[in-house]
Amino acid sequence: MYIDTHAHLYLEQFEEDIDLLIELILEAEVNHVYLPNVDSSTYESMMELAGEYPEMLHPMIGVHPCSIKENYKDELKFAREKLESEKFVGIGEIGIDLHWDKTFHKEQKEAFETQIEWSREMGLPFVIHSREALDETIETVTRMQDGNLKGIFHCFNGTEEQANKIKDVGFLIGIGGVITYKNAGVKEELINLPLDMMVLETDSPYLSPTPFRGKRNQSNYIPIIAEQLAVTLDEKLEKVKEVTTKNALDLFNTPIFKK
Secondary structure (H helix, E strand, O other): OOOOOOOOOOOOHOOEEEEHHHHHHHHHHEEEEEOOOHHHHHHHHHEEEHHHHOOOOOOOOOOHHHHHHOHHHHHHHHHHHHHHHHHOOEEEEEEEOOOOOOOOHHHHHHHHHHHHHHHHOOOOOEEEEEEHHHHHHHHHHHOOOOOOOOOOEEOOOOOHHHHHHHHEEEEEEEEEHHHHHOOOOOHHHHHOHHHEEEEEEOOEEOOOOOOOOOOOOOHHHHHHHHHHHHHHHOOOOOHHHHHHHHHHHHHHOOOOHHH
C-alpha cells in the first residue's frame, strides 16, 4: 500500500465529492492519509471527516505558521486544549513561512518552538511547514533535538546539503508533486539521498503533480509521485512503495497500523 503523509481533504475544495474521492484513493492503493490541521477554523471539518473514515484518515493538531497573527495565543490555546482532550497522531502543521508576510516572524518562531515542546511532552511526531525559512527551521530543530524529537520536513524543496542536515537530526523529508515539475530542481537534489529518509505526500488540494498541475491535487495521485521518485533514485517502484510506507508507519506509531 501507499501512504499520503500530508493532505487537507477536509477543505472546501473537496466538499462536493469527498466520498467518491475516498473510493478513488483506495483504488490507488493509498490506504492511509494523514490530515494536518491549519487552525481553529479548520478543526471541526477535519475531525468530522476523520470520524467518517477512522480506519483511513488520521488527524493531527497544530497551528499553521500563516495562521499566526495578532491572536496567535488564542490559536495556540485552542490547539493545546484539543491536544489534551482528543486523540491525534501528530502535531502539525507547524513551522515558519516568510513568503507572504514577515510581520509575525517573531511570533511564528515562538509558536513553532512551543508546539515542538508539545511534541516532546506528548511523544508525538510533528510536521514542519517551511517556506523561505528552511535554514531557520533546520536550525531550530537541531537546537531543540534531545533524541526524542521526530517528524517530517513537509514539501521538501531544499538542497542536498540541507537534506543531509535534516537526516543528521533524525528527521524525514516529504516528497510531493514538485518532484514532477520540469524546472523545479528538486530531482537533482535528491539523487544522492537515501530512500529511508523519505515519505510520500500530496499536500492536497495544492501542488498537483504533472500532468495535473494547476488543478486540484488529490491523494490518489501518490503513485505518480512514487513513480517519479523511483526514476529519480534509480530504484524499483515496489521498493519506493515499501520503504516510504515503512517510514510513515514507523514515524506515526499508532495502534491502527499494528493490526
